[in-house]
Every structure is written in structure tokens, then in C-alpha cells.
Amino acid sequence: MENAFGQPQNVVVLGGSSDIARAIMKKLCAARAHTVVLAGRNQVLLDAAAEEAREFGATKTDTVLFDAEDPTNAARTVAESFDKVGEQVDLVVVAVGMLGDQMADENDAAAAARLATVNFTWPVAALAEVRRRLVAQGSGRILVLTSVSGVRVRRTMYLYGGTKAGLDRLCDGLADSLEGTGVTLQLVRAGVVRTKMTAGRAEPPFTTGPDEVAENVMRGLARGERVIWSPPILRYVFAIMRHLPRSIFRKIADR
């Protein structure tokens, strides 16, 4: 069960080998998490993440392999992850996503569709199954990692930003649909994070490391914030960015 500070004991992470997911998982394990099931596409990376979870205090870990390019496996992946926990699941982290290569993908129908599937369709399918199971158990939390790039989509990354925007907006409604079910959904809108996904790119202002995101997530879980911004100042930065005239936004965003 989760405690009064939103610290869970039983956790499922979809996209469990991503750098941000691992940073969050370490903090959860250092607090109260003892059972962690990590689902992802690379067994070697999942095993390393599971090992790390045990180092930080988990007593029971397991992994589930899946391919996020095929949404037909989403329900099965969620079911398998819940079964491997074996008790009520307190927290499901949805950290599935890929950055893609805008320059290459924007004129490639198959590549664009793949990005949409991994960032949007697969998570949406998985969330349907997660929702059904958590509502039945009468408690639980869902944490969905979207991105500030979905708050206002810029032309240089509209495929990534746009798919994340879709997920973000959909989850906002999903969260409202959970009112009174004992289940809550929280969004994490992170700015650019130094990870293997963003390696080699120029760092815009407010870039952070994964640990800072995890820190903000822990605080957000305790406070029950619907949207957890990381770093928190981005809440205000994007309150302005969202309303800038298009021409000015383009100039700022392209820098």
C-alpha cells in the first residue's frame, strides 16, 4: 500500500529502462517500494535496472519484455506486470517513449507512424488496461511522463511534441474520469533532460538531469499535484510561452 506521503510499496514501470524511469525508481525504492516490476524492450537494460532497484532497497523485482511498436500487446504486458507483482499495485509509471529524428521522420510515413505508436497509441492502450485494473482494486496512482514540448509544439520537433501533446491532453481527461474511483493520475511535464535519448543535442535553458526530475516527482507524489513540472519554474515559463504570438514563439523556439 501507498503511505501518507504518496510513497508506494508495489510499483510497475512501463518503459522501465529509460533513464528518467530509473531515477524515479531509485528514489521510490529508497523510500518504501519493495516490489518492482519493470517492463521494456531490452532485457539487458531491464536486468540492469532491476539490479539497481534491489541495490536501492527493493526486495522483489521482475521484468517483462514488450515492443511498444505493437499496441496489440499492451493489455497483455500490463496484465503480466500486475501478475508478477502479485498484490495490489500502488503505482504505475508510464515512461514509454522515443524522441525520433524529426529531419528523417517527417517525410517518412512509416517512421512518423512508428513515433505516434510508441509515444501515443501504445501508452493509450496500456492505460486502458491499467485504468480497468486499478479502478477494480479501489486505489492506486498512475504517473504518466509527457513533456513540456507538448505544451506548445515547435516546428523542429513537432512529431515528438505533437504525440506527447496528444498523450498529455488525453491523460488530463482520463484523470478527471477517475474522480471518485480511489485512483489518481498525475502528469510529469519535464523540460529537456540529459539522458541517452537526448545525448549529443544542444542543451536549452532549464535542462536538468534525471535525478532532479525524480526529486520533483517525489514531491509531486506527496502533494498530489495533477501536473508535476520539472524543473518547477517551467510552469511559469510555459504559461507565457503558450500565449506568445506565433512569430515570436517561432523565433524563441528555433534558437
Place this chain on the structure above:
Amino acid sequence: MTRATLYGWGRTTPSIAEVVTPANDADVAAQLAASSEVIARGLGRSYGDAAQLSGGVVLNNRELGGIGPIGEDGVVTVGAGVSIDELLSLSIPQGWFVPVTPGTRQVTIAGAVAADVHGKNHHVDGSFANHVLEMRLVTPSGTSTVSPTEDPQLFWATVGGMGLTGVVTTVTLRMLAIETDQVLVDTERYGDLDGVMAAMASGDADYRYSVAWVDCMTRGAHMGRAILTRGVHASRGDVESPTLKGPKAPRLFVPFDAPSGLLNPLTIKVFNEVWFRSAPRHEVREPQKLSTFFHPLDGVRDWNRLYGRRGFVQYQFCVPDAAGDTVVRAIERLSHSGVPSFLAVLKRFGPANQGLLSFPMPGWTLALDLPVGPSKLPGVLDDLDEMVLAAGGRIYFAKDARLSPEKVRSMYPGLGAFLEVKNRVDPEHRLTSDLARRLQLTGR
């Protein structure tokens, strides 16, 4: 059967369950047989997740009512769902007071048994179970009467057992004879913690009731300044016009959730300052109404809403007599961390009873109300757990919403024996709660 969102008094971890309201032993037995996971609930005054069970069945005990005649020896049989408030309304006019009351009247008798509650008189009278003669208990393997002589193991597992051995349906207890509805109260202010602790250690034995309010926000020389109030029941000759009137319903209430930041370091400091300065420096044998002395917070209904939507946790620990310095270090840790805390309650415990999971042990207990919000708070409380554990102390289940299961095993040496009894009467592990799952008290 209705689906409802349930949470504890601290309003921190809501969960959804099917709520059923049984009217008698047979209804309870039928529910235990029909439900794979079930727990009883009274008035929901446990601060954490003790009386909730997400996805399971919660038995509301409030229809298990009825108050029998009070015998000349003060013995009375009471339905499990009767509140102390309801019992006192009937008993005070007849000259009887409950032998033990927690800081609120709004708990049911079965809830008082399940948490084996204590009051300001623990150093003299022990906890609630010390005054229970017998009780009717419905378990998944049958209904029986348990007492310190009839199936004593089950009796001592049930008191303090947080509802995990079965559902109590009636309780027979011995009340305390009183001549008036007043208490003669001595009040003393102390500038620091050492002073008040010394006074309590040397002088508590002269009073039936004793408790100190400690300010945990002041640092430096006045760290832990305190107001000590101690009292005895007033005899007829002690007061001008002796009366025997039951408690009044609260006139004040909190109509909506306050903003979560209302109780912050600044407002709490101001409150503590006013509270401390408004207490008399030294007052002797001041007559106070029973409810003013025992249940000051019952005057404001739903006061927990003052803590806002995020709610609050209460942290209550006890440590043996020899570890009184743990109290000092705990208050130091809190006052230096800047985590806001309302006036803390400090009290001495007398001898423990045989309850396998009963909280009190001879020594000191400190209880603190802490609003959820400061990012430091979870870590500070984990540190305090370590201090309490090292001192041989423990944390109170009825207040807890954040302890970890590993620590429970060291804090409660009776846990193994408790689980043996639980497995005997509940071999399929039907009786469980969110608290039992979180702290691994289910027997699985």
C-alpha cells in the same frame, strides 16, 4: 452494499471499498464467510489507513448498538458501535465515567478495543483493555466470548489487534464511579522540556490524570517549553454546585477544506505562542468540565479539515523510562528541521498489559500533528523511527500512516505470537486492512 471512499482522520490515503452495515452477530458472520477480504470500521478516528480496505468489504459497526444497564459495580455491556460520546451521555448522569478515554469521545467502543486506546490516566489505570471484562468476537472460524480467562490468547491478540482477529460485537467493561461532572485541574507552565519532564517523573503519581502540551517550534533555551495539566475527579464537596451532566454537542464546525498552506510554520508559531501565553503560569484545583479537560478538540467538529486537502499525519511514539532523552532529541530534530508541528502531547505511561500488539510500554509517549507538504517531512520521520527503534520504543498503529514493515517486527516483539493466533482463527487471511497490507500484518 454501497461503494464508498474511506480514509482516516488524517485524510491522507483514500481508498474505495464496499461498505456493509451488519445489525447482529449473524450478519457479521455471514459477511466474514462471504468476503475474501474484510475489516470492521467504527467512526474512522484512526489517523491513517487502519479502518479501510481498498477493493474489499468494510463492515460499518455503527448498527451494532445498545447500552445495557450499568450495574452497581459499574459493569456494563455495550454494543461495539456505540461511541464513547453516546455512552457518556447516558452514564455521567448516573455517576459513571469511562475508565479510559482518548482525546476524543468520537470513537466506538470496539475501536477503543482494537487500538487498545490510552488516556491521560495510563500511568495509573493502564489502557482500555485493562477494564474490559469480556467481549463477543466473530471470527471467520466461529463466534465466541473471549476474556482474560476464556481463550486469553485470542483476547490479548484482539485488544490492540487493529481488528485483524475478528469483529467485536459487544464489550463488557467496568466503568469508573464519579460524584460530579468536573475535574480539579492543576496547571503549571515550564520554560523548557527538562523542567516539565522532571515534574512529571516525580509528581504524576499524585494525580489520576496528567498530560503536557509541548511547543516543538521554539529553538534555543526555551526549546520544548510546556504546559502541564494534571487533575483528579472532583468530589461533591469540592465544587460549589455539583452536577452530573453529559457532554454537549459541538457548536463549532469547519465547513470546508482550508487551503493546504494555512497551517504553516508562521501560523503554527503564532498559535503556539498564544496557546502558551494564555495558559495560567500556575493554577491549583481549578474546576473544569469533564469534556473541557478530556476532549477539548471535540468542541470543533471536523477540525481535521483545517489541514487542507493534503491532510496531515500524527506521529506518536513511546520509549522506555530510561530513554527519556529520546523525547528531547526527537523534539530537537523537529525544531531544527523547520517542519511545522502543532503543540505536541507528552505523557507518561504506566505498566503495559499483555496485549500482543498493544502500544503502551512503561515510559514516555509523545504525539505530534504534522501537515503533509514539506519535502523534508518523510525523511525526518524516518530518522525519528530509527531513534525510537534504537531506544527500544515503538510507533502507535492507530496513528500511523507511513511506517515501514521491517521496523514493525522489531518494535512489536509480540507480532509472531499475534500472527499465530490470527492464523488459528483466520486461516484464510480474510481479515485485513490497508494498514495490515502496508505493514505486513496480514499473516500471509
